[in-house]
Structures are given as C-alpha cells and as structure tokens.
Amino acid sequence: MRAKLFLLRAAAVVLPLVSLGSLLVTHSSVAQTCNHDCPVGARDAHGCCPATVTIHAVPTLTATARPPVTVATNTVTCPSGYVRIPGATYMMGAPDTEGDPDEHPQHAVTVATFCMARLEVTVAQYQSCVTAGMCIATKNESQCNGTHTDTMGTHPINCISFPRALAYCNWAGGRLPTEEEWEYASRGTDGRRYPWGNAAPSAQLLNACGDECVAQAAASDAKVALYSGNDGWVGTAPVGSYPRGASPFGLLDMAGNVYEWTSSPYCTYPVHNCTSNYRMYRGGGFYSSGPAAGTTKYIGAVTSSTRNGNNATEESSVVGIRCAK
Numbered sequence: 668m669r670a671k672l673f674l675l676r677a678a679a680v681v682l683p684l685v686s687l688g689s690l691l692v693t694h695s696s697v698a699q700t701c702n703h704d705c706p707v708g709a710r711d712a713h714g715c716c717p718a719t720v721t722i723h724a725v726p727t728l729t730a731t732a733r734p735p736v737t738v739a740t741n742t743v744t745c746p747s748g749y750v751r752i753p754g755a756t757y758m759m760g761a762p763d764t765e766g767d768p769d770e771h772p773q774h775a776v777t778v779a780t781f782c783m784a785r786l787e788v789t790v791a792q793y794q795s796c797v798t799a800g801m802c803i804a805t806k807n808e809s810q811c812n813g814t815h816t817d818t819m820g821t822h823p824i825n826c827i828s829f830p831r832a833l834a835y836c837n838w839a840g841g842r843l844p845t846e847e848e849w850e851y852a853s854r855g856t857d858g859r860r861y862p863w864g865n866a867a868p869s870a871q872l873l874n875a876c877g878d879e880c881v882a883q884a885a886a887s888d889a890k891v892a893l894y895s896g897n898d899g900w901v902g903t904a905p906v907g908s909y910p911r912g913a914s915p916f917g918l919l920d921m922a923g924n925v926y927e928w929t930s931s932p933y934c935t936y937p938v939h940n941c942t943s944n945y946r947m948y949r950g951g952g953f954y955s956s957g958p959a960a961g962t963t964k965y966i967g968a969v970t971s972s973t974r975n976g977n978n979a980t981e982e983s984s985v986v987g988i989r990c991a992k
C-alpha cells in the first residue's frame with residue numbers, strides 16, 4: 668500500500684491531483700452536507716445532490732489450487748462497442764518470483780461471462796453525458812483532456828473521480844468492471860504477463876513512457892524510459908492506437924494510455940470483499956516508466972497483474988474509464 672501511495676505522489680509533481688471539495692467517499696457511502704457535485708437535474712428541492720452513490724458489490728471468491736479452465740455456457744450478448752468475455756477460472760495475481768507484494772499470492776478466481784468495452788471512454792463520449800446533464804465536466808486544467816473537447820475528442824477522458832466514472836458507465840447502460848473481471852479481460856487464462864503476451868513492452872505495443880516522454884519530462888522529475896523508441900505521444904493517445912497490443916479478447920489499451928477505474932476495494936489477496944476507502948484502477952498509463960537508476964522498482968508497471976488504488980475522489984490525469992456490462 669505504501670509503495671502505491673508513493674507512486675501517486677510522484678506523479679503529482681507534474682500531474683497535480685485535486686479533490687472534490689465536500690465529496691467524502693467511504694467504503695460504502697458518500698457522506699456530505701448539501702453537496703453540489705452533481706448535475707442540476709439530479710438535485711433535490713433544496714438544491715442538494717443525492718446522499719449516496721452506488722458502489723457495486725464485489726463477489727465473494729475462494730482461493731484453491733490451480734484449477735482446470737472451465738468455460739461457462741450461458742448466453743450473454745453484448746451491444747456494439749463491447750466484447751463478449753466468456754466466463755472462466757484463471758489464476759489472478761503474479762507468481763511469487765514476480766511483481767509487487769500486493770500481487771501475491773496468485774490464486775484461482777472464477778469470473779462469469781460478461782461484456783467489456785473494447786476501448787477506453789473518449790472525451791467525446793463523456794461530453795455527450797455532460798451535454799445530457801447526467802455527468803459533470805472534468806476540471807478545467809491543461810492536462811485534463813476534457814478541457815480540449817475541440818481537439819481531443821478521440822482521446823480517453825481523464826481527470827475523472829471514481830463516482831464520476833460510475834455515473835458515466837451507468838448513463839451509458841453499463842457499469843465498472845470488478846478488478847477480477849478487469850485482469851481476466853486483460854490476460855485471459857494462459858498466465859501471460861501483458862495483454863499481448865510475454866514480450867517486453869515496446870513503442871509499437873502501447874502508449875507509456877518511451878523516448879518521447881523522457882525528452883519532455885522536467886529535470887526535477889526525470890524519467891527512465893520503459894522502452895526505447897518513440898510511441899508518438901507524450902500524453903494520451905487516441906484510443907485504440909496500438910492494435911498490436913490487443914488482449915486475448917481483442918481489447919485495446921489494456922496496458923498504457925490511461926489507468927482504468929474498477930469497482931473493487933483495495934484488498935489483500937486472496938480476499939476480495941474487504942472494507943477499504945480505496946478503489947482499484949488498473950493497466951498503467953502514459954506516464955508508466957522504467958525503474959529509476961539503482962532500483963528495480965517500475966513507476967506504474969504495465970503488467971496485467973499490477974495493482975493500483977487510490978481514494979475514490981482523486982482526479983488524476985493518468986486515470987480514465989472503461990465500462991463493462
């Protein structure tokens with residue numbers, strides 16, 4: 668947990684985080700005194716926003732020895748823009764010899780068939796929800812893509828808090844994926860390290876911190892490239908720009924570009940239904956870089972098992988949305 672907190676503070680040097688003012692989120696509810704952080708249409712007769720937000724329940728899971736892969740036979744159909752992810756049992760987390768302590772122990776998880784959006788939510792999609800009066804515009808800061816709706820419509824929305832991510836997916840007819848669903852959608856059942864397989868990250872597979880990012884980074888926050896070469900984008904890239912980095916199910920940007928909120932609390936494996944003020948986000952972002960000199964610690968590793976969590980109110984420029992259904 669401490670290491671993850673450090674990562675967010677490090678990112679904040681260049682990418683400042685801003686809280687939502689009066690919005691205070693706990694593990695199960697939002698405590699507030701006449702909070703105005705919601706669309707006008709959603710406010711009550713006193714001009715106050717609803718007292719609670721819905722946080723999806725996390726299924727109870729059990730850890731067992733490595734299981735045979737079982738594929739569910741139920742018939743889930745997915746709408747346009749979503750990919751059907753067939754239910755299965757897979758090994759969640761990293762082997763003991765890899766990854767961070769919070770990725771251990773690796774354990775069996777069964778996920779039911781569900782639908783996952785092929786792409787991250789774009790600025791244009793989020794703006795449609797804002798126009799409809801059901802989402803709130805992101806903060807007006809230069810590193811927030813929603814500030815540039817005229818030029819960045821195909822880029823992922825960022826600077827988005829957990830409640831706002833929930834609100835968007837609900838408006839779009841979906842929900843946020845659980846952490847268990849997210850990791851399975853990213854790596855499937857064969858134990859691969861990254862969405863595309865076990866090959867090391869490269870400028871052709873994802874948008875993280877390549878040579879372009881190192882050249883741009885401030886001297887006070889010098890970066891170490893995750894890979895050599897220029898991936899084309901210092902900040903976010905238009906969603907779906909790296910088809911060679913697709914997951915086993917054809918999902919794009921499951922590594923890099925922006926992290927993606929999940930509905931899950933930050934629990935210690937193999938527990939998944941703990942109480943926590945944190946919510947998990949997954950996948951690494953455009954700022955994910957290599958280990959600093961003299962260390963082996965990656966800044967925001969992009970493996971499919973890497974875990975990150977933060978307070979639900981945070982609005983980081985490296986965190987966005989991908990909906991499930």
Ligand SMILES: [Ca+2]
Nearest residue numbers: 874875898900
């Ligand atoms: Ca980049």
